[in-house]
Amino acid sequence: MNYKPDEAKLTSYLYGELSGEEHEKVSSYLEANPELKKELEGIQSLQKLMGKLSDKDVNEPSFVFEDSPTIVLAKNNSFNNFLKSTVAIAASISLLILVGYFTQVRVSSNDSGWQLSFGTEVQGVEVPNFNEESIKSWMKETLVANNESLVARINQMENNLDNQSAQLQATSSGVKRLANYKLDEDLIDRYVAQITRENRDIILNLMDVAGRSQKEYLDDMMTDFAKFMESQRQSDFDIIQEQLNVLVDNSEANPIDDYRNSE
Amino acid sequence: MHAESLLDIAMLHADTLIINAQKGEEKALNQLVSLWYKRIYNYVLKYCSDEDTAAEIAQQTFIAMFRNIKKLKDIDRFKPWLYRIATNFCYEESRKRKRNRTVSLTVTRGDDETEGTIEVGEAKGNLFNPERSFQQLEIQEILLDSLGELSEDQRTVVIMKEYEGLKFTEIAEALDASENTVKTWLYRGLKNLKDILERRNITKETVHYEL
Numbered sequence: 001m002n003y004k005p006d007e008a009k010l011t012s013y014l015y016g017e018l019s020g021e022e023h024e025k026v027s028s029y030l031e032a033n034p035e036l037k038k039e040l041e042g043i044q045s046l047q048k049l050m051g052k053l054s055d056k057d058v059n060e061p062s063f064v065f066e067d068s069p070t071i072v073l074a075k076n077n078s079f080n081n082f083l084k085s086t087v088a089i090a091a092s093i094s095l096l097i098l099v100g101y102f103t104q105v106r107v108s109s110n111d112s113g114w115q116l117s118f119g120t121e122v123q124g125v126e127v128p129n130f131n132e133e134s135i136k137s138w139m140k141e142t143l144v145a146n147n148e149s150l151v152a153r154i155n156q157m158e159n160n161l162d163n164q165s166a167q168l169q170a171t172s173s174g175v176k177r178l179a180n181y182k183l184d185e186d187l188i189d190r191y192v193a194q195i196t197r198e199n200r201d202i203i204l205n206l207m208d209v210a211g212r213s214q215k216e217y218l219d220d221m222m223t224d225f226a227k228f229m230e231s232q233r234q235s236d237f238d239i240i241q242e243q244l245n246v247l248v249d250n251s252e253a254n255p256i257d258d259y260r261n262s263e
Numbered sequence: 264m265h266a267e268s269l270l271d272i273a274m275l276h277a278d279t280l281i282i283n284a285q286k287g288e289e290k291a292l293n294q295l296v297s298l299w300y301k302r303i304y305n306y307v308l309k310y311c312s313d314e315d316t317a318a319e320i321a322q323q324t325f326i327a328m329f330r331n332i333k334k335l336k337d338i339d340r341f342k343p344w345l346y347r348i349a350t351n352f353c354y355e356e357s358r359k360r361k362r363n364r365t366v367s368l369t370v371t372r373g374d375d376e377t378e379g380t381i382e383v384g385e386a387k388g389n390l391f392n393p394e395r396s397f398q399q400l401e402i403q404e405i406l407l408d409s410l411g412e413l414s415e416d417q418r419t420v421v422i423m424k425e426y427e428g429l430k431f432t433e434i435a436e437a438l439d440a441s442e443n444t445v446k447t448w449l450y451r452g453l454k455n456l457k458d459i460l461e462r463r464n465i466t467k468e469t470v471h472y473e474l
Contacts (some may be wrong), residue, residue: 006359006447007446007447007451008442008443008444008446008447008450009446010450011446011447011449011450012446014450014453017431026446027332039454039457041451042457042461043450043454043457045457045466046453046457046460047425049402049406049451049460049465050406050426050456052402052403052406053309053402053403053406053407053426054378054403055301055426056303056305057301057307058300058301058305058318060296060297060300060301061291061296061300062293063292063296063325063326063329152360210408238302256269
């Protein structure tokens with residue numbers, strides 16, 4: 001048998017890519033060559049062993065595209081964040097510069113110090129010198145002014161109090177005048193007489209009403225009592241009549257003669 | 264690519280995304296990154312065994328993708344095209360490392376011999392440490408390190424086929440080679456990897472896994 005499969009053919013055999021006829025030829029050859037067969041079996045064992053080497057999990061990086069073909073690689077999240085924060089800072093600075101440009105912010109320095117101005121720069125602005133004396137004098141001035149205003153307010157309050165006091169005195173004298181006013185005695189007498197007259201009328205009216213009511217009540221009571229006595233008397237009469245009837249009946253049923261005869 | 268998840272299915276049907284990305288739509292470009300970043304990162308990680316390098320190369324790959332996606336004429340070839348970009352960056356990184364290793368040896372030649380040995384060990388792979396015994400090493404580290412011992416072509420083909428599930432035609436296109444060549448590289452790569460692991464006493468008897 002001159003047939004000898006080459007390595008490529010053996011690979012195809014290992015991966016099952018040979019047609020039936022070729023597969024048989026290689027199988028026959030392997031049967032005749034145990035060493036090669038053992039080698040192939042070893043490779044098949046190796047293929048199973050290789051399965052022990054598994055894939056590692058990995059997170060894909062993000063890619064940031066600028067104008068093609070420039071590509072900025074964002075290697076991982078932290079780099080991505082760094083990129084974002086950098087862009088944010090740059091944008092903020094640009095915005096500040098823009099605002100500064102439109103508002104014409106000028107920062108200049110001279111002998112007296114720094115000067116921040118909007119619009120055109122103001123020249124020759126004199127900055128007062130600050131020293132202990134000047135500050136003390138300002139404080140003093142401020143305190144004096146404050147004291148003066150306080151005194152003025154206190155004086156005004158005193159005036160107000162005086163006014164209120166005067167008003168109170170005026171009111172008090174008015175009350176006294178009212179107390180001293182002498183009432184007209186005739187008016188009082190007339191008032192009392194009127195009240196008395198009214199009271200008398202009320203009492204008379206009350207007596208009249210009460211008398212009539214009492215009389216009606218007494219009449220009703222007497223009538224009721226008379227009716228009661230009449231009905232009581234009638235009832236007594238009825239009872240007596242009844243008893244008499246009974247007595248009459250008994251005497252008729254049991255005559256005295258009969259009784260005597262029997263004795 | 265085995266359609267094992269919704270993500271895999273999305274990757275298989277990303278034609279519209281690719282068309283929109285070619286028009287320069289930022290959203291489509293970023294969605295392509297979302298779909299493919301994990302695959303490309305893990306592909307590169309298995310190639311270079313270093314997470315930082317893998318992240319760097321993966322990012323370079325997608326930046327190159329953004330810049331050149333308009334040149335991609337056949338959108339069906341997007342996958343091998345993307346792997347080709349990543350592979351080129353991997354090869355470039357390997358060359359840089361080789362230059363660094365040469366410099367290191369030159370510098371340490373006159374010094375203590377032990378230091379020179381350590382330099383070589385480090386240059387071969389960040390995860391490789393010959394002083395560690397098998398018991399101390401994770402099987403994943405050993406596999407990564409063993410992959411690093413393969414030649415560039417073999418390593419690339421093994422990772423593309425075994426871990427990325429590319430078809431032979433796709434690998435051939437990504438590496439600008441014939442399918443037969445790819446299959447040959449793959450067979451040699453798997454055989455060498457088996458030998459490397461056997462030398463490290465990694466066999467089905469020493470590693471407990473279900474066969």
